[in-house]
Amino acid sequence: MADALIVVALLLVAAAATAAVTTRDPVRQALVLAVLGVVLAVLFTVLQAPDVGLSQLAVGSALTPLLLMLTVRKVRRRGRDEKDGR
Helix, strand or coil, rough: CHHHHHHHHHHHHHHHHHHHHHHCHHHHHHHHHHHHHHHHHHHHHCCCHHHHHHHHHHHHHHHHHHHHHHHHHHHHHHHHHHCCCC
């Protein structure tokens, strides 16, 4: 039973990572990256490393996508301001 759960978690990680690589829009890419972080946290928990899973949950699925989305927002705003002549 545990082996089947590990295989399912690994397949989910592979699917989420593939989706993150194939996504072109930076905002959607950040959201897919958040999903990948959650799936990796589940994988780490299944592999009996809950401390690593909690760290991954905090950093990989919350902090990193948030920073990416804020960066994209700032870059788009700066581009709009330069386009307007400010």
